[in-house]
Amino acid sequence: MADETPPGQSLGFKLAVESLFRAYAEGFDDFDLRRVIDCFAYPVTIWQSGKGTVFADADDLAENVEALFDVFESEEIAHSDFKVLEAQSSGNAAFVTLAWRQERGDGEVQMEFRCRYALRRNDLSGHWLIALVINEEEVALQ
Template structure:
């Protein structure tokens, strides 16, 4: 189920299109191994939480090493395509929160990885473009 909400006078359809555009550019950047395309999707500083640890990247130069490491994972896992579905999204003013499910596939269509990720977005004051300000990768939780 996809849920959309927007506050501050923005039409949900415009917000939806902006979120879809942002993450389509992000996925295409990874698919093309285009470092600058991926880095252009972020607002700096950006924090990424993964494997129980948060890392703050002050600028694109600092984040580049992390993205290049992900390119190496894509290459070793033979990932050629990333598809996402928006699970939830809401915006208020220049802030938005988005949850996506991701499927990363090999050339034969076989899923290599599937996961959920949550994002805080910030709208750029000058361009009006939404950018990723925080990434929280959901960890697998074992039942107790």
């Protein structure tokens, strides 16, 4: 995880972002559906493989998360870790870039990738939630 607070950002914001994504990663590590889907603001849009999908509510997203659990199980992914590369907030919106590392039980790295997120602060609780996910893809220049 990031060791320094980005310039212009409060330590409270940094800790809130790390807490959100720690809960998200641990939810996947533990195959805890509720913990994962509680990290999102609805509706949420997830962009992957060149396609955006809007999930209207937690029930709608649950099917997608369960499919990801199946992938984690088949790929033997046992642990996910992240590093905050960028994090900026303004009002109730924030934009975050993470570098993810997913390992098998023996510590072998299965996957490394970057992902960008738009976050929304919940009006009632004040907690940050994921409103948009954009998975970065490799682009081959011709």
